[in-house]
Amino acid sequence: MTLEEKKLQVVEDFSMYDEWLDKYEYLIEQGKNLEPFPEESKTEDKLIKGCQSRVWLDCEMKDGKLWFKADSDAIITKGIISLLIDVYSGRTPQEIANDDFAFLDQIGLKENLSPTRAGGLASMVETIKAKAAEAAAEPKAEAEAEAEVLSAADVKELAPLYENVVLALKQVYDPEIPVNIYDLGLIYEININKEHRAYIKMTFTAPNCPMADMVISEAKTSVEDVPGITGCDIDLVFEPAWSQDMMTDEAKVTLGFDVDLDDSQA
Amino acid sequence: MTIEQLRGQFPILGEKVYGRPLVYLDNAATSQRPLSVVEKWEQITLKSNANLHRAVHKLAADATAEYEGARQAAADFIGAGDAHEIVFTSGATAAINLVAFCFGEAFIKAGDKIIVSEEEHHSNIVPWQMMAQRKGAVLKVLPVDDNGQLRVDMLDDMLSDGKVRLLSVAHISNVLGIVNPVEEIIAKCHKYGCAVLVDGAQGIVHQKVDVTAMGCDFYAFSGHKLYAAPGTGVLYAKKEWLDAFPPYMGGGEMIETVRWTGTTFAKAPHKFEAGTQNISGTPTLVPAFEIATRMREQSIDSEAVAVKDFVYEALKGNPLVRLFGCPDRPEDKIPLFSFCVDGVHHEDLALILDKMGFAVRSGQMCAEPLMDRFGVTGMLRASFAPYNTMEEAQMFINALDKAVKMLR
Numbered sequence: 001m002t003l004e005e006k007k008l009q010v011v012e013d014f015s016m017y018d019e020w021l022d023k024y025e026y027l028i029e030q031g032k033n034l035e036p037f038p039e040e041s042k043t044e045d046k047l048i049k050g051c052q053s054r055v056w057l058d059c060e061m062k063d064g065k066l067w068f069k070a071d072s073d074a075i076i077t078k079g080i081i082s083l084l085i086d087v088y089s090g091r092t093p094q095e096i097a098n099d100d101f102a103f104l105d106q107i108g109l110k111e112n113l114s115p116t117r118a119g120g121l122a123s124m125v126e127t128i129k130a131k132a133a134e135a136a137a138e139p140k141a142e143a144e145a146e147a148e149v150l151s152a153a154d155v156k157e158l159a160p161l162y163e164n165v166v167l168a169l170k171q172v173y174d175p176e177i178p179v180n181i182y183d184l185g186l187i188y189e190i191n192i193n194k195e196h197r198a199y200i201k202m203t204f205t206a207p208n209c210p211m212a213d214m215v216i217s218e219a220k221t222s223v224e225d226v227p228g229i230t231g232c233d234i235d236l237v238f239e240p241a242w243s244q245d246m247m248t249d250e251a252k253v254t255l256g257f258d259v260d261l262d263d264s265q266a
Numbered sequence: 267m268t269i270e271q272l273r274g275q276f277p278i279l280g281e282k283v284y285g286r287p288l289v290y291l292d293n294a295a296t297s298q299r300p301l302s303v304v305e306k307w308e309q310i311t312l313k314s315n316a317n318l319h320r321a322v323h324k325l326a327a328d329a330t331a332e333y334e335g336a337r338q339a340a341a342d343f344i345g346a347g348d349a350h351e352i353v354f355t356s357g358a359t360a361a362i363n364l365v366a367f368c369f370g371e372a373f374i375k376a377g378d379k380i381i382v383s384e385e386e387h388h389s390n391i392v393p394w395q396m397m398a399q400r401k402g403a404v405l406k407v408l409p410v411d412d413n414g415q416l417r418v419d420m421l422d423d424m425l426s427d428g429k430v431r432l433l434s435v436a437h438i439s440n441v442l443g444i445v446n447p448v449e450e451i452i453a454k455c456h457k458y459g460c461a462v463l464v465d466g467a468q469g470i471v472h473q474k475v476d477v478t479a480m481g482c483d484f485y486a487f488s489g490h491k492l493y494a495a496p497g498t499g500v501l502y503a504k505k506e507w508l509d510a511f512p513p514y515m516g517g518g519e520m521i522e523t524v525r526w527t528g529t530t531f532a533k534a535p536h537k538f539e540a541g542t543q544n545i546s547g548t549p550t551l552v553p554a555f556e557i558a559t560r561m562r563e564q565s566i567d568s569e570a571v572a573v574k575d576f577v578y579e580a581l582k583g584n585p586l587v588r589l590f591g592c593p594d595r596p597e598d599k600i601p602l603f604s605f606c607v608d609g610v611h612h613e614d615l616a617l618i619l620d621k622m623g624f625a626v627r628s629g630q631m632c633a634e635p636l637m638d639r640f641g642v643t644g645m646l647r648a649s650f651a652p653y654n655t656m657e658e659a660q661m662f663i664n665a666l667d668k669a670v671k672m673l674r
């Protein structure tokens with residue numbers, strides 16, 4: 001389910017309840033669905049400031065997406081954070097960072113909570129946004145930290161892998177555009193380490209591309225199918241933003257852009 | 267006066283929240299205002315608004331008379347011998363800060379000691395920490411026992427080295443709701459030459475205060491907890507202290523003459539009232555004192571005592587409830603109840619109760635060290651005023667049961 005669809009669904013779920021009591025009971029049920037949060041992870045740095053009850057939030061980046069975990073010692077708060085996680089976990093940092101969280105107003109969560117609780121909700125939203133912004137700002141910090149010195153022999157061994165990874169990426173299409181993602185200029189960086197794991201930094205033509213999830217997972221599978229590649233991680237970035245100049249000439253022709261004219265305009 | 271007539275004075279008590287009748291049980295945070303207070307504010311604002319002490323015109327004279335009239339009324343209300351011992355502040359916090367600063371400047375040197383109790387509001391902790399840090403003094407803590415009673419038995423030991431210059435203690439804690447034996451504490455302290463500040467933010471509401479009989483050096487309270495306008499407050503200080511204090515804030519009104527070669531200061535209390543004062547707020551203390559006095563009439567007070575006894579018994583009798591502040595002598599308890607419910611978070615409870623129309627407090631209640639003392643992250647607090655009825659008390663106990671059932 002896309003983020004938009006998920007939010008719509010939550011708004012719909014909530015619209016079934018007129019009575020505040022039912023809303024709270026729904027939230028309490030939500031809280032019970034939360035994946036358990038390990039006691040030893042309930043550390044000071046994971047506490048969200050500004051809530052009356054204690055709320056712990058942790059997140060991890062996997063395959064270009066943020067996955068959240070949380071817990072609270074208050075049951076209604078737990079329901080609220082669980083709802084937030086349900087909606088925002090497994091989204092890209094960019095999606096979260098660009099979201100307006102307006103659906104919270106639509107389900108009447110803000111108006112129905114006491115001032116301190118509304119403050120708590122605001123702190124939770126702020127924290128989730130901050131984590132997303134952080135993740136978006138430094139994609140793959142770990143991969144960079146791991147950057148290794150390659151010997152001449154390594155390079156010789158890795159060179160054909162790079163070629164094959166490019167070929168693999170050229171098999172992947174955004175279903176709405178008849179040009180593969182490589183020629184479209186969506187691939188910003190390819191790195192293959194000594195263990196033959198590929199790190200790819202890519203973008204989309206627009207931040208809200210509805211097919212993003214699908215394309216990323218297709219690209220990942222395609223690269224991982226390359227013989228000799230042991231795994232693939234993809235980071236989605238929107239810096240720098242994609243523009244038409246990033247397409248190969250071949251792609252421009254396919255899409256009916258006048259190659260020369262386009263260059264002179266740029 | 268009947269309780270209905272009393273409630274009629276407080277229009278907000280007839281309000282509804284979420285379509286249910288409001289039951290306001292957060293009086294320890296701030297009380298509601300009677301019409302007489304609102305009318306006083308309005309009268310001054312609409313008819314005699316002018317800056318104080320500064321002009322010769324009629325409005326200024328009227329406004330000044332109202333303001334200085336409130337000073338006399340405050341002195342009368344708390345039994346101060348002289349209106350010059352009354353300093354107006356913006357509240358209890360401001361009053362305590364004033365004493366912490368001035369007393370510190372005048373009388374505290376490195377190695378001196380200050381005592382506060384374990385049950386203090388942050389407003390009666392932090393100013394002393396700041397002063398101690400500035401002056402190299404040491405802050406000591408008088409503990410409470412498991413029932414929330416001050417360990418007055420430990421005081422002699424703590425005072426015996428003669429280094430304690432000042433002890434600051436709540437008349438009644440805003441969490442435990444127990445009237446502290448301030449007379450006994452003051453007597454002990456004075457024996458060792460230690461001055462005493464009594465934080466009367468809650469005490470002034472629930473006790474008839476006579477500072478002369480009590481013998482305290484300082485007594486501080488806020489107007490807003492006693493039905494007056496917010497931003498008003500009183501510091502009572504014995505004259506000899508005020509005369510010995512250096513000025514606190516500098517500015518207009520607190521001076522005698524200002525020259526580039528130096529300034530001479532007005533006499534107390536004006537020396538401590540720099541800048542434009544709360545012209546329209548402070549005079550509301552007068553009708554507030556009046557209504558507080560009327561609430562002590564037998565007809566109102568007997569209901570208040572019945573309400574207190576009922577809620578106290580109901581909570582003590584509930585096996586799920588852990589009540590904090592249960593004095594040996596039940597008459598030392600005021601109708602202020604802080605508690606935890608087994609297996610239920612205080613915030614969840616407050617939220618559900620809010621939806622049922624009950625305004626109660628949850629959290630640390632500005633007394634984090636006391637929360638730590640009892641090993642809890644927060645409590646739920648219901649604090650009653652004389653305008654709360656027995657019916658409201660019963661509704662509260664029923665609603666609490668319902669909310670607990672929903673959450674457990």
Ligand SMILES: Cc1ncc(COP(=O)(O)O)c(C=O)c1O
Nearest residue numbers: 357358359387389440467468488
């Ligand atoms: C015991 C006690 N001391 C001090 C204060 C501070 O009063 P204010 O915030 O009105 O200055 C309060 C108010 O909550 C209190 O209950």
